[in-house]
Amino acid sequence: MAIKPVPIEKAYRLLNHGPTTMISAKHNGIENVMSAAWVCALDYAPQAKLTIVVDKIAYTRQLIEKSGYFAIQIPVAKQAELVMAMGQSRKDVPHKLDRLSLFYQDGFDLPLVRDCAAWLICKLIPEPHNQQAHDLFIGEIMAAWADERIFADGHWRFDQVPDELRTLHYVAGGQFYLIGKGINLA
Amino acid sequence: MAIKPVPIEKAYRLLNHGPTTMISAKHNGIENVMSAAWVCALDYAPQAKLTIVVDKIAYTRQLIEKSGYFAIQIPVAKQAELVMAMGQSRKDVPHKLDRLSLFYQDGFDLPLVRDCAAWLICKLIPEPHNQQAHDLFIGEIMAAWADERIFADGHWRFDQVPDELRTLHYVAGGQFYLIGKGINLA
Structure with a gap:
C-alpha cells in the first residue's frame, strides 16, 4: 500500500461522489476525530476549497477554531464500525480515540487516520457568520493524498479493488451504502 | 410509481449519501436545469437547510437570485446521459431542455425533472457574501418528495430496486459510480 500525493486542483474528486468522511483536528496537543457526512467540495481553482458542517456541541469544533486547521479523511468499508464509533461524542466516550491508529504527514501537525482511502489537509478560511449562524x-x-490502489491519476478505481476498500456513504441509523459499479460516458 | 412526500426533518437523508443532483429554477417564465455534484445537507431542524455551489457563469444562477427559489432533484442511473447533457451550458446548447420532461407540484412554481428518485424545493436564504465570494x-x-420504490419510511431501498434506479455519483470526465451494496450496523 502506497500513499501518493493528489494534485490540489484534483482534490475535489476525492469528495465529488459524496463519501462519508472523518474530520480530525488538533490543538495544544489534544487530538480528536469525528465522523461527518456533510462535507462538500466548494472550488478547485484558483483556490481549492471545501465546506464542512460541525455542530456547536462537537468537541472537534473548538480544536478547529483554535488551531485554524483540520483534516478530512475518506474511510473505506472495512472501517464502517470505526466510523460509527467516531460518530459518538468524546464527551460520552472519552477514550474513543484508543480504537484508532493515527499518523502524521511531514509539515503538518494534524493527526490522520490510518487505512483510509484518502486525506485532505485544510486551513480554515474564517467566516464567523457562517460558523455561528449555520455551523458551516x-x-x-x-x-491531499490517496491510497494509490483506490485513487490514481485523478480517478477512483473502485472497480479494481475488493469491496472492503470501497467508500462508505451514510444515510442514518447505522445504515450505509458502499459505492458501487462504475459507468463511463466520456 | 408513486411520488410520496418526505417529512422535512428527514429530507437531509435524500442527500446524505452524496448523490449527484440536478438543480432547477424558474423566473419570469424561463425554466432551466443544471447538473451539480456540489450539493450538501446543512441542517435538519429546527430549519432544514442545504448548500449548493453555482458558478457565476451558470444561467441557472440568475434564475435563483431573481426568484429566490430553486429545486434539487436526485437522478438515477438510467438518467446518466441526461445528467451529462444538463451539465452543458444553456448558452452553448440553447435547446438542452428539449431532452427533459418537466412537471410541477401543487403550490410551487418550480419545474421538476420527471423520473428522478427524489425532489427538494428550497427557498433561498440570501447570504450575499457567500454567493459573491464562494459561489455558495x-x-x-x-x-420534499421521493419515488416510494426507492426511498420510503425515511430510508433508501437501493437493495430492492434494479440498478437503473440507483443514484449516480459523479467523479469527473464522464465517470460516474452507482450507489452499491447496503450495510446496516444498527
Missing part, C-alpha cells in the same frame, strides 16, 4: 466552515485544501 | 448558496428546504 470553509477550508482551503493545502495538501 | 444556502436554501431552506420547504418540501
Whole structure:
C-alpha cells in the first residue's frame, strides 16, 4: 500500500461522489476525530476549497477554531464500525480515540487516520457568520493524498479493488451504502 | 410509481449519501436545469437547510437570485446521459431542455425533472457574501418528495430496486459510480 500525493486542483474528486468522511483536528496537543457526512467540495481553482458542517456541541469544533486547521479523511468499508464509533461524542466516550491508529504527514501537525482511502489537509478560511449562524466552515485544501490502489491519476478505481476498500456513504441509523459499479460516458 | 412526500426533518437523508443532483429554477417564465455534484445537507431542524455551489457563469444562477427559489432533484442511473447533457451550458446548447420532461407540484412554481428518485424545493436564504465570494448558496428546504420504490419510511431501498434506479455519483470526465451494496450496523 502506497500513499501518493493528489494534485490540489484534483482534490475535489476525492469528495465529488459524496463519501462519508472523518474530520480530525488538533490543538495544544489534544487530538480528536469525528465522523461527518456533510462535507462538500466548494472550488478547485484558483483556490481549492471545501465546506464542512460541525455542530456547536462537537468537541472537534473548538480544536478547529483554535488551531485554524483540520483534516478530512475518506474511510473505506472495512472501517464502517470505526466510523460509527467516531460518530459518538468524546464527551460520552472519552477514550474513543484508543480504537484508532493515527499518523502524521511531514509539515503538518494534524493527526490522520490510518487505512483510509484518502486525506485532505485544510486551513480554515474564517467566516464567523457562517460558523455561528449555520455551523458551516470553509477550508482551503493545502495538501491531499490517496491510497494509490483506490485513487490514481485523478480517478477512483473502485472497480479494481475488493469491496472492503470501497467508500462508505451514510444515510442514518447505522445504515450505509458502499459505492458501487462504475459507468463511463466520456 | 408513486411520488410520496418526505417529512422535512428527514429530507437531509435524500442527500446524505452524496448523490449527484440536478438543480432547477424558474423566473419570469424561463425554466432551466443544471447538473451539480456540489450539493450538501446543512441542517435538519429546527430549519432544514442545504448548500449548493453555482458558478457565476451558470444561467441557472440568475434564475435563483431573481426568484429566490430553486429545486434539487436526485437522478438515477438510467438518467446518466441526461445528467451529462444538463451539465452543458444553456448558452452553448440553447435547446438542452428539449431532452427533459418537466412537471410541477401543487403550490410551487418550480419545474421538476420527471423520473428522478427524489425532489427538494428550497427557498433561498440570501447570504450575499457567500454567493459573491464562494459561489455558495444556502436554501431552506420547504418540501420534499421521493419515488416510494426507492426511498420510503425515511430510508433508501437501493437493495430492492434494479440498478437503473440507483443514484449516480459523479467523479469527473464522464465517470460516474452507482450507489452499491447496503450495510446496516444498527
